[in-house]
Amino acid sequence: MDxxxxxxxxxxxxKYSEKPCSLWSLGNGKSILDWQIHAxxxxxxxxxxxxxxxxxxxxxxxxxxQYIFRHISNWxxxxxxxSFLSIAHDYSSHTLVMYGDTVFHPETIxxxxxxxxxxxxxxxxxxxxxxxxxxxEDIELAETLNIEPHGEVEYTGLVxxxxxxxxxxxxxxxxxxxxxxxxxxxxxxxxAHFEIATYNVDGNWAEMNENSDLVHFILGSKAETLRRIxxxxxxxxxxxxxxxxxxxxxxxxxxxxxxxxxxxxxQRLIIRSSSSExxxxxxxxxxxxESILDIECNDSEAVSEAIDNVFSSYGELPSHSxxxxxxxxxxxxxxxxxxxxxxxxx
Numbered sequence: 095m096d097x098x099x100x101x102x103x104x105x106x107x108x109k110y111s112e113k114p115c116s117l118w119s120l121g122n123g124k125s126i127l128d129w130q131i132h133a134x135x136x137x138x139x140x141x142x143x144x145x146x147x148x149x150x151x152x153x154x155x156x157x158x159x160q161y162i163f164r165h166i167s168n169w170x171x172x173x174x175x176x177s178f179l180s181i182a183h184d185y186s187s188h189t190l191v192m193y194g195d196t197v198f199h200p201e202t203i204x205x206x207x208x209x210x211x212x213x214x215x216x217x218x219x220x221x222x223x224x225x226x227x228x229x230x231e232d233i234e235l236a237e238t239l240n241i242e243p244h245g246e247v248e249y250t251g252l253v254x255x256x257x258x259x260x261x262x263x264x265x266x267x268x269x270x271x272x273x274x275x276x277x278x279x280x281x282x283x284x285x286a287h288f289e290i291a292t293y294n295v296d297g298n299w300a301e302m303n304e305n306s307d308l309v310h311f312i313l314g315s316k317a318e319t320l321r322r323i324x325x326x327x328x329x330x331x332x333x334x335x336x337x338x339x340x341x342x343x344x345x346x347x348x349x350x351x352x353x354x355x356x357x358x359x360x361q362r363l364i365i366r367s368s369s370s371e372x373x374x375x376x377x378x379x380x381x382x383x384e385s386i387l388d389i390e391c392n393d394s395e396a397v398s399e400a401i402d403n404v405f406s407s408y409g410e411l412p413s414h415s416x417x418x419x420x421x422x423x424x425x426x427x428x429x430x431x432x433x434x435x436x437x438x439x440x
Contacts, residue, residue: 097187098207098254100134100141104194105148105169105177108302114150115195115302117157126302127158129197136200137207145194146177172272174251175279179267185260193251195302197311202295206252211291213283214254217241220297221248232303237277241292249277250299259288317368317418333420334358337368340405340415347401351394354419361421363389365400368416369408383407388422 104127108115116127127145134143144162147154148169155163164181178191190207192198198206198216206216222233237249253276255263262283270279284290300311317337324332336354343350354363367383384407386400404417 098138098141099184099187099189100138100143101178101181101189101191102130102134102143102145102194103174103177103191103251104154105146105151105166106173106194107149108195110303114147114154116145116147116154118302125157126195126197127154127161130192130194131161133198133200133203137203144181146181148177173275175270175274175276176272178276179263179270182260182263185264186257187260188254188256189260190254191252193301196251196299197301198250198252198295198299202298206293207254209254209291209293212256212259212288213280213290214293215239215280215290216250216252216293216295216299217244217247218250218297218299219244219247219294235303237275239277239280244294247292247294249280250295251276251301252295252299253280259283262286262288315368315416316366317416320418333423336419338401338417338419340411343401343405343417347398350401351397354397355391355394358391358419358421361391362424363391363397363400364420364422365389365397365404366418366420367404367407368418388424 104114104116111118116125118126131143134141142162144164145154146166146169147163148166151163151165166177166180169177174193182189206214217239221236221238237251238246239249241247263279266282280290298311317335320332320335321337334357336357338350364385364387366385369383384404386403389396389400391397401417401419405411405415408415
């Protein structure tokens with residue numbers, strides 16, 4: 095893999111908190127900055143991450159002396175693009191740039207890095223529905239682009255530039271004002287006829303704006319969590335699954351049932367809730383929504399009715415609402431709940 099410079103833009107002040115967003119806690123003793131560095135190092139072993147800091151920078155440096163920081167002394171003058179242009183000095187390498195108030199899973203970073211092109215832009219096509227209660231103010235502040243075939247999408251703050259583009263940026267950097275943004279730069283690169291490719295994260299990221307956004311990203315839905323841990327387990331097993339969204343179910347329920355019957359032919363099924371309102375930071379909501387056990391897979395009517403009933407138990411149904419289908423396990427000798435932390439303080 096070609097050398098890739100990584101620049102993390104964490105100089106600005108977050109409007110939601112006096113604490114720099116780099117130091118926001120994930121609840122396990124680790125910070126947002128720790129998550130970001132881990133994601134980069136997992137996707138790009140031995141990479142060097144240059145972190146632009148400004149607001150309350152000394153507190154960030156004191157908490158993380160092991161990282162490489164670049165201080166933007168007059169960070170108040172501009173935004174993320176200003177920080178990028180202030181610390182970008184190597185124009186001969188591929189350069190990955192990410193906002194300091196966003197988080198992605200390592201596998202997302204790895205897939206993104208693998209895409210070829212002059213400019214690779216990470217976008218979100220479901221940006222208005224990324225979580226169920228996104229505020230109108232947050233939506234209005236989003237940086238957006240019009241990208242075919244998605245239409246209006248949100249720019250996630252993650253972009254990769256080829257050396258050819260970095261050379262162009264070095265030649266035109268003085269044409270940008272301190273308040274210019276990455277959307278303006280991307281439009282100029284398009285006008286300069288550079289090849290621009292997009293990577294749709296499809297809601298699978300978070301920014302440090304809404305608490306519920308971060309919660310959903312870390313915890314995921316029940317279906318997403320099970321899918322993530324399935325390949326990591328050594329002494330346990332997660333049954334195979336099919337996850338249906340409300341959007342898919344309403345468009346072609348018959349095809350969805352046929353897909354379920356093809357995968358789980360001859361088995362009994364459990365149709366499980368996988369609502370975004372379950373397993374939250376503050377509440378579990380265990381048992382609040384419907385799950386239906388021991389359904390004959392070959393009975394199309396029974397499968398369809400069970401899926402409808404589980405979706406109906408959610409109340410409101412945004413298009414990304416999920417239902418989880420797995421084989422039903424009988425003759426269970428023991429069942430319980432797994433916790434990832436000690437509920438009793440020491």
